Amino acid sequence: MANLFKIAIRNLARYRRRTILTSSLIAIGVIFVLLFVGVSGSFKNMMIGQMTDSMLGHIQVHRKGYMASIDNLPLTMNMKPQAVKKLEKVFQDIPDVESYSPRIKFGGMLSTFTETTNIRLNGVYPEKEMKTLPLLASRISNGGKEIRKGEIIIPELLSRGMKINVGDIVVVIATNKDGSVNGKQLKVSGIIESVTGPGGRDGYVHIEDAMEILRMEEMEISEIAVRLRDFGKLHSVYNTLNTLLSGELNKQGKPAFEVHTWESLSPFYNIARSIDFMTIFIKAMLTAIVLISVMNVMIMAVYERIREIGTIAAIGTMPGKILSMFVTEGVLLGIIGAIAGNIIGTGLVYLLKVVKITFNFGRQSGLVLSPYVTLYDIVMISLIVTIVAVIGSLQPAFKASRMEPIKALRHV
Amino acid sequence: MALVKAEKIVKVYKIGEVLINSINGVSFEIEEASFVSFVGPSGSGKTTLLNLIGCLDSPTEGNLFVAGEDVNELDRRQRALFRGKNIGFIFQDFNLIPVLTVYENVEYPLIMVKNVSTKEREERTMKLLDAVGMLEQKDKYPDQISGGQKQRVAVARALVTNPKLVLADEPTANLDHKTAYTVIELMKRMKAEFNTTFIFSTHDPKIVEAAEVIYTLEDGEIVDRHVKGVNSNGKSL
Structure with missing residues (x-):
């Protein structure tokens, strides 16, 4: 496994500019998701907190x-x-x-x-x-x-x-x-x-x-x-x-009784649901960015290294190992982007918190936005990027692993 | 028992609508620990024959046995396993992996193909690098060494798994004459040291002289078989 990583890292370093560009694109996607999750999550939680902590309570019980x-x-x-x-x-x-x-x-x-x-x-x-x-x-x-x-x-x-x-x-x-x-x-x-x-x-x-x-x-x-x-x-x-x-x-x-959570008592719940839906939409965009970026790079990588694939296949490398080599490369690309995006994104969210952005909602004004990202968000986004990177690199990697060595060696 | 036994093998390629007979009913036997050359003009079928022996391609007709195995019966995965276990390759363009050092290129088949222990890997790699005279260059990358040195590394890589057979397709084509001769001498020395059968294709007459058995191919047929000596087992070739 260590050798697969070593080869993958060196291949990524070999096409340094392309690696930087692609991982930057992934990082930008991650940054936007983190900013959106941080800001919208903060807004949502603040509004829920305002409602539950100043009028509704978390749960209400009434006579049926x-x-x-x-x-x-x-x-x-x-x-x-x-x-x-x-x-x-x-x-x-x-x-x-x-x-x-x-x-x-x-x-x-x-x-x-x-x-x-x-x-x-x-x-x-x-x-x-x-x-x-x-x-x-x-x-x-x-x-x-x-x-x-x-x-x-x-x-x-x-x-x-x-x-x-x-x-x-x-x-x-x-x-x-x-x-x-x-x-x-x-x-x-x-x-x-x-x-x-x-x-x-x-x-x-x-x-x-x-x-x-x-x-x-x-x-x-x-x-x-x-x-x-x-x-x-x-x-x-x-x-x-x-x-x-x-x-x-x-x-x-x-x-005799009916029990309600704040969700069924406040119309803001629908807004909160919309925010959650938008978060899914933004994550879907990140998925598309990672998928297209990784797939594009890995297709190019396979195309450029056909003779190399032919060589390693000829000397007896099993198709599964060739597949793993390319998937590892794609995943590493995603991980590099995810790490960079998470670091920069978390930094920007923290900066927004320090700057103290205020906003008005309904009749309330001067609400201070306090964006944050949780470890769960970071882990989830990193997981999405990694899984999508695997998916994105699977097709090119599969193609590489199925390549006939004789045809690959003849490739000019 | 012959290491390679070909019985009336035929290879037909289809290019567009045209069928090209690359090999026409060729039969031959190659003994273990021999140094065999296939010679002939371009398009005579040398490379095709080497590809068939190397299990990179399958014959259209005929039987081909390599190391006692009917290679026609092997599927894609089994062929890969068979190659990794029994065959080493030396390519005209050296085909070293550019992101690996000289040492790592030689070590590669032991990790990715044979899964040998770290200690044994190191011993075998160092031994082969020493044998081909590349020990001092072991930390260099392929783009930092000359063509002759690259081919020495390729020879070491082909031998590191102790294969029964090494196939070299035009191994000297991209080398100057002096370097080419050195590489051929190296292969002969390796054959003697490791008791490995070397089969190579060439159309360089001076390189051909080094071979013990020379098969001449023309239009996909063996037109001549020239034996220069006996193999290292003392068996008549």
Whole structure:
């Protein structure tokens, strides 16, 4: 094997200019893939992080049927305390669950005494909500970062439109599930920035204020947002939750709960899927570059070395070894390109990280892009290049190995 | 038993629509450890005959036995194995591998063809390089040595696997007369030292003189067989 590599390296060095040009082309392909993967991956993960860590959580659990009518925020579809207790027990038994936050979601009217508009509110336990959504506090641009009883955090859009400032008194009026209307005066303690996606323009109140406004005798929860210790275990925890909750049936004998990952809660998931698709497309382009480059060079190499092939075949080199010689050469070409591309590409990704590129997305501005490449990306791209280099050199190598020595020796 | 036995072998080539009879029913026997030359004008069939003996080509008709093996029965892969085991080649254009040094060129068949241990490889390569007088040039590449030196390396490469038979197609055609004579002398010496049969083709009359048996070919037929002596086994040729 060492001898195959030695001969391959020397043959590549023999046609130095061609080797440099081809491996450069492969390296450029690898660099572009790494840059795209690094930047798009960073963008995707940042957006997913923004959504899961500042409003959705990683997983949400609702009473079965709630999601179908979530636009109405139906109070009649809330979960009873016994159901919530069962869920809390399940969450506590799953080690991968870091925290969870029960919410009462409701729609109501917000009045400044001179103006009134509609508002969507989340009644939350402040500590649980902040633990489950660690980026929530960073969205509160004005005022305190806490959600205290008797206070309200209102969305930025309403604050701007109705000229509401921190410290102002507002009234929240809501209809409870029996149809009666109730209101409560609250002090504006903060203004929360909007983010793209469902719940991105909701206000926050303390869960006990929500109960008071809705005249709840016992706490009925609309949803429970769950945060995982490791986001990578999203689907395994989702499956575990589904399995554990599948036995919980309602009076009609149907499942009592429904579990959703962030993917089915946010339209950004489709954008994330598109990014993944584009990454595949870019990798396909890299594949084409490597395939055409390696194939072209190896076809030329075989053509230029027909007499040499004839000689080694004549002296008894087996066809398989001749094939290996040329495949090794093609693979080395790919590996050289992959190594150069990975080094330069990783360097450029790091440079982009240092430069701190900012961008706007939806209503969010000044998001700092933090591109990165993982070892997995590098290994995968190197594997693609190597495998495609093998494929690219197989046809010319096969041709070389099948060459009749007598014809090859006669070649001029 | 003859090392090479040809029975009425015929080789017909088809070039376009034209059939060319390159070898016409040739029969001969070549004993072990002999030094045989095929001579004749261009197009007489010398190279074709050497290619047939070397299992690089198959006869259209007739039987050909090399080292006791009916080579007509061998498939492509078996022929490659057979060549690697039994036959060494010396080419008119030397055909050294340009990316390998003199040492590596000689060593090549032991690695790629015979899979010999490192120690034995080194011993055999050094012995052959010493025998052909190329030991001092062992680290040079083919483009750094002269034509005569290249052919010495080719002789060493052909012999390094201890083949029963070495085939040399016009081995001196690209060499000046003095160098050509030196190479022929080298081959004779190697034949004596390693007890190997050498068969070569040439149309250089002065080189022909060195051969023990001379077959003259014309239009694909053997028109003369001239025996100059006895082979190294003392058997009449």
